Amino acid sequence: MKEIDYDQVEEAARELYIRALKLLPDDIKDGFGKLQGLETSERARTILNTMVTNIRVAEDNNNLLCQDTGIPIYNVFVGRAVAIDGWRLQQAIRKGCERATREHPLRSSVVHPISRKNNHTSCGPGVPVIHMEFVEAPDTLEIQMIPKGSGSENNSFLRMAIPAEGLAAVKRFVIDCVIDAGGKTCPPTIVGVGVGGTSDLCVHLAKQAATRPLGSVCEDALGAELERELSEAVNRLGVGPQGLGGDATAFAVHVELAATHITMNPVAVNMQCHSARRARASLGAGGIEYSF
Known part of the structure; x- marks a missing residue:
């Protein structure tokens, strides 16, 4: 069975949040190009051009694509030969999410639903949202991060x-x-x-x-x-x-x-929204490999 390095999980959760907020996946960039080519309204083309410029400026300046850091969602894909301690995995993801918010720092968009108190960690009861999915590939442990804006x-x-x-x-x-x-x-x-x-x-x-x-x-x-x-x-x-x-x-x-x-x-x-942000990490003996 493949053993999990939970420090690696924590680091991946931290880095994924930051990457998702700054780097737009290539398929979304290509989608903009297709829409620009099909758009018949001059005003709409101007707006699309402004969005594309925002994407480029954010990446060139290592800045956020949007000020809304969203509700953090982590989708975890676990292979058949991967042994996990579910509680430790969840705690590592939560700690990584908190570190991303405090160390970067990011604006926390997460508040208590009744008191509206913001702990400035992007975490709270039930958040980050963590979904577990079990997949056939034996050695797979992948984490996908999606910040979902309001x-x-x-x-x-x-x-x-x-x-x-x-x-x-x-x-x-x-x-x-x-x-x-x-x-x-x-x-x-x-x-x-x-x-x-x-x-x-x-x-x-x-x-x-x-x-x-x-x-x-x-x-x-x-x-x-x-x-x-x-x-x-x-x-x-x-x-x-x-x-x-x-x-x-x-x-x-x-x-x-x-x-x-x-x-x-x-x-x-x-x-x-048009800033369709997501990031993915594959965790293994060779370290963490990031993608979209």
């Missing part, structure tokens, strides 16, 4: 549709959510759609979809077709960059599915 997270929606309403209800709900969000999500967005499961699983699927790399496709053939149809429909709405009109409302619509009950068909929407 502009995108506030535009989260769930509808417990019924099967009699059909797929049309799913499509209509997604379109209505994008219209309702307007410019509040700082478009162009990645629109994540979850279909099926239970209410909580459906919302989780929507967030997984929203944070998938651009160019990835739903593994389910029907889900992939729904992605294609919704991506075309959303970019005909005219919301445009920052909600000021244009063709570039979304980089893409991503869909994730789960089996559900015969009497229900949940659908959820979660959006990712």
